[in-house]
Amino acid sequence: MSARRIVFTSGKGGVGKTTTTVNVGAALAKRGARVVLVDADIGLRNLDLVLGLEKRIVFDLVEVAEGRCQLRQALIRDKRFESLYMLPAAQTRDKEAVSEEQMAAMIEELAQSADYVLIDSPAGIEHGFKNAVAGAKEAIIVTIPEVSAIRDADRVIGKLIAKGIPVRLIINRIRPEMVRSGDMLSIEDVCEILSAELIGIIPDDEDVIDTTNRGEPLVLDDSKRLASMYGKIARRLQGEIVPFSDLNSRGFFDRLFAGLKAG
Amino acid sequence: MIEFFNRLFGHKSSSATAKERLRLVLLSDHLALAPNLVDDLKRELVDVISRYVEVDRENIELNFQQREKVIAMFANVPIVSMHPATRANGANRTTKRANDASKRPRRRRKRSANTATNAPIAETPNPVATTPAPAT
Amino acid sequence: MMQELKLQEEPLSTPVARGRGTAIVVTSGKGGVGKTTTVANLGTALAQRGHDVVLVDADVGLRNLDIVLGLENRVKHHLLDVLEEQASLDDALVADKHSPQLRLLASAQTREKDDVDTQKMRALIESLAQRFDYVLIDCPAGIERGFQNAIAGADEAIVVCTPEVSAVRDVDRVVGLLGNRFRPRLIVNRVRPELVAKGKMLSVDDVNSILRLPLLGVIADEPQVLIASNRGEPLALDGSSKAGAAYRAIAARLRGDDVAMPDVTVARPGFIKKLSAFFGGRR
Numbered sequence A: 001m002s003a004r005r006i007v008f009t010s011g012k013g014g015v016g017k018t019t020t021t022v023n024v025g026a027a028l029a030k031r032g033a034r035v036v037l038v039d040a041d042i043g044l045r046n047l048d049l050v051l052g053l054e055k056r057i058v059f060d061l062v063e064v065a066e067g068r069c070q071l072r073q074a075l076i077r078d079k080r081f082e083s084l085y086m087l088p089a090a091q092t093r094d095k096e097a098v099s100e101e102q103m104a105a106m107i108e109e110l111a112q113s114a115d116y117v118l119i120d121s122p123a124g125i126e127h128g129f130k131n132a133v134a135g136a137k138e139a140i141i142v143t144i145p146e147v148s149a150i151r152d153a154d155r156v157i158g159k160l161i162a163k164g165i166p167v168r169l170i171i172n173r174i175r176p177e178m179v180r181s182g183d184m185l186s187i188e189d190v191c192e193i194l195s196a197e198l199i200g201i202i203p204d205d206e207d208v209i210d211t212t213n214r215g216e217p218l219v220l221d222d223s224k225r226l227a228s229m230y231g232k233i234a235r236r237l238q239g240e241i242v243p244f245s246d247l248n249s250r251g252f253f254d255r256l257f258a259g260l261k262a263g
Numbered sequence B: 001m002i003e004f005f006n007r008l009f010g011h012k013s014s015s016a017t018a019k020e021r022l023r024l025v026l027l028s029d030h031l032a033l034a035p036n037l038v039d040d041l042k043r044e045l046v047d048v049i050s051r052y053v054e055v056d057r058e059n060i061e062l063n064f065q066q067r068e069k070v071i072a073m074f075a076n077v078p079i080v081s082m083h084p085a086t087r088a089n090g091a092n093r094t095t096k097r098a099n100d101a102s103k104r105p106r107r108r109r110k111r112s113a114n115t116a117t118n119a120p121i122a123e124t125p126n127p128v129a130t131t132p133a134p135a136t
Numbered sequence C: 001m002m003q004e005l006k007l008q009e010e011p012l013s014t015p016v017a018r019g020r021g022t023a024i025v026v027t028s029g030k031g032g033v034g035k036t037t038t039v040a041n042l043g044t045a046l047a048q049r050g051h052d053v054v055l056v057d058a059d060v061g062l063r064n065l066d067i068v069l070g071l072e073n074r075v076k077h078h079l080l081d082v083l084e085e086q087a088s089l090d091d092a093l094v095a096d097k098h099s100p101q102l103r104l105l106a107s108a109q110t111r112e113k114d115d116v117d118t119q120k121m122r123a124l125i126e127s128l129a130q131r132f133d134y135v136l137i138d139c140p141a142g143i144e145r146g147f148q149n150a151i152a153g154a155d156e157a158i159v160v161c162t163p164e165v166s167a168v169r170d171v172d173r174v175v176g177l178l179g180n181r182f183r184p185r186l187i188v189n190r191v192r193p194e195l196v197a198k199g200k201m202l203s204v205d206d207v208n209s210i211l212r213l214p215l216l217g218v219i220a221d222e223p224q225v226l227i228a229s230n231r232g233e234p235l236a237l238d239g240s241s242k243a244g245a246a247y248r249a250i251a252a253r254l255r256g257d258d259v260a261m262p263d264v265t266v267a268r269p270g271f272i273k274k275l276s277a278f279f280g281g282r283r
Helices: A017-030 A047-051 A061-065 A100-111 A127-134 A147-162 A176-180 A187-194 A206-214 A225-237 A250-262 B002-008 B014-032 B035-050 B084-089 B098-103 C035-048 C079-083 C118-131 C145-151 C165-181 C193-197 C204-211 C223-231 C242-255 C269-279
Strands: A004-009 A035-039 A084-087 A116-120 A138-143 A167-174 A197-203 B053-055 B061-067 B070-077 B079-082 B106-110 C022-027 C053-057 C102-105 C134-138 C156-161 C185-191 C215-220
Touching: A004 A017, A004 A127, A017 A035, A017 A047, A017 A084, A017 A116, A017 A138, A017 A225, A035 A047, A035 A100, A047 A084, A047 C165, A061 A100, A100 A116, A100 A127, A116 A127, A127 A147, A138 A147, A138 A187, A147 A167, A147 A187, A147 B014, A147 C223, A167 A187, A187 A197, A187 B014, A197 A225, A206 C165, A206 C193, B014 B035, B014 B061, B014 B070, B014 C223, B035 B053, B035 B061, B035 B070, C022 C035, C022 C118, C022 C145, C035 C053, C035 C102, C035 C134, C035 C156, C035 C185, C035 C242, C053 C118, C079 C118, C118 C134, C118 C145, C134 C145, C145 C165, C156 C165, C156 C204, C165 C204, C185 C204, C204 C215, C215 C242, C223 C242
Parallel strands: A004 A116, A004 A138, A035 A084, A035 A116, A138 A167, A167 A197, C022 C134, C022 C156, C053 C102, C053 C134, C156 C185, C185 C215
Antiparallel strands: B053 B079, B061 B070, B070 B106
16 A cells, blocks of 8 residues: 655745654654655755755755656665655755656655655745645645734645645644733634644744754654654544643643753 | 733733734635636626616626725626516616616625625625636 | 844945935745744834835735735735736835835735746836835745745845754855845844753854854844734834844844844854854855
C-alpha cells in the first residue's frame, strides 16, 4: 500500500510550517513509520536547516526533476531516526524550475517505499504552493491566532477544497494567558472562523527557536513538553482518538512555569 | 476574568474585535471569490421580480455594502411596466412608462440569513458589476 | 553589558529638489517576520509627523495591509484596477482612519501576482513618488514575480529580519538578489531579550554579523503587537508601547534625524563564531 501524502501549508509565511512538518514527521518516525519529508520551497529552502542536515545535501529536488540524478541519490537519511528521509529543495533556482507534473511524479515515486510523505509548502498561493500540493492527497493547514494569518489560511483552505483535498488544522503559537485576558483569539474562535477540523494545538514555547537554531527536532527530547504535543498529532494522523491537551489546566501551567524557572 | 469585566464595562476585548473583523472580511473575501454565485443570485432575483412587474434587465445593479456590523445586499431594479395580467388583477394601478421608470428607479433592499455563518448576506466592498472573474 | 550599536549616519532619504518623494520597498524573503506591520507603522509614524505618505500593498492574492490598518471595509478599488485602468488612482486610494496624510493602495484579493505588469508597476510607483513624500511598498514573501513587482520602481530597500536562522538565511539571499541597485538597511524584529540572555535566541549582533547591513532599527516583541493587529490600530499611534516607540524612532531615522539606537540585546561571541562559520563568507 503506498504512502499517505500530506502537504503542510498556510498561505501566510512564518507561522511554523517547516518546524511543524519536521516535528510531526519525526514523531511519526519515532513511532515506527517510514517517513519522507519533502522541501517544496525552491529558492528559499529551510527544511534542511531545521532538521540540521544542511551540510549533507548533495543533490536536490530540481536535479531529480531534470534527470541529473536518481531520486534515491538526493534523499538524505536522518540517522537519529529509524526511517526518516529528507528530499531537499534547490537553493539557487526558482519555483518555476519544476512543474506540477514533475512534482506529482516524484511524490508518487517516494510514496512507493514510505508510509508518509510530508510536503513542506512555501508561503503564498502561487507556483510554489501549487507544486507542493501537486502530489498531495491530504492537507494540514498550519496557522496562528492572528488576523492576517487566519485570513490567508481561509484563502488556502478555499483553494484546497476546490481541488478536492481534505483539510485539517494545526493552531500554533497559542499563549493561554493572552487568550484568557482576551488579547488573543482562542482555539475555539479560530476553528469557528475557519470551519476546519482541528488536528493539533501547539502552545508558544521558547524551546522552538532554540531547537531550530541547533537543528534538533524537538521530539528527540521526551522531556520537552512540545514533544508530547507533536506526538499527539502523529497519533491522530495514525487514526487514534487523542483528546486535546487543556492548555489552561493547572498541571500544564505548573510544568510551564517550572520550565521557565529552570531557564 | 479580565474579559468578563471588559464586557461588563462595555470595553470589548481585542480578541472579540479581531473575531468580528475576521468574520466580516472573510465574508467579503468569499463573495468576491464567487461572482458565479452572485450572478446566479442576480438572475434568480430578477426572474422572481419579473413575475410581478416588467423590469429593465440591462440596467440592474446588485452590490453588497457594509453597514455598521452587517453586510447587506443592495439591488437597484428599474421597473418598466406592470404586466397586462397583473394590471387586470390590480384594477386601480397605473402603468409605469419606461421613461418614468428610468427617472425613478425602485430600490429594493434585501437581507437574508446565510446558513453557513448565521449572518446577513455579505457585501463586497467592490461593486459586483466590476468584479473580475476569479482565478482559482 | 550595554553596547553602543552603530547608527545610520547619512540621511538616505532626502526628497529631491523638485519635490519628488522616495519610494522604499520593505522586503525579507521569509514570510511572517513583520514586513506588513513595519510598512503600516512606518507609514503611520511618518504621516503623523506631517509627511504625505502612500502605502502600496504588492501582495496580490493575499492582501493584508488593509486589515493591519483597520481599513478592510473601505477598499473600493485595488492595485490591479489601477494598473489595468479600470479605476483611477484617486478612486483607489483609501484615506487612513487615524492619520490624515496617509493613504493606502490595497492589493487585489482575487487575482494573482503574475497578473501584474512590472513595467506598469514601475510607472505607477514613479507617479506616486511625484505626489507623495514617501511611497512605502509592502513586498510579499518569496523571491519570485511578486518580489520583482514590488522592487520595480523602488529607490531604496529595507529588509526585515527576525533573530532565527531561517529568517537570516532568507534575508541573506534577498540581499544578494537586491544586488547593486540597492543598499538595503536592516530592521531586526521580534527580539526577545530574555531569550537572548538565556542563549535561546540570536542577538541583534549575531544577526548583523552575518548580514552586515546598516542597522535602521530594532523592535522587541510584546503583547501589544498582537493586540494592535487584533484591533487594526497601528502600534506607532500608541504612546505606551515600546514597539510603537521603536517604529517612531525608525521613521525619524528615515527622515534623517539623529536618533540613538536603544540597546535591546547583548552580544554573545561564541554563537557569532559558530554562525559565521556556518554561513561562510559574504554571499
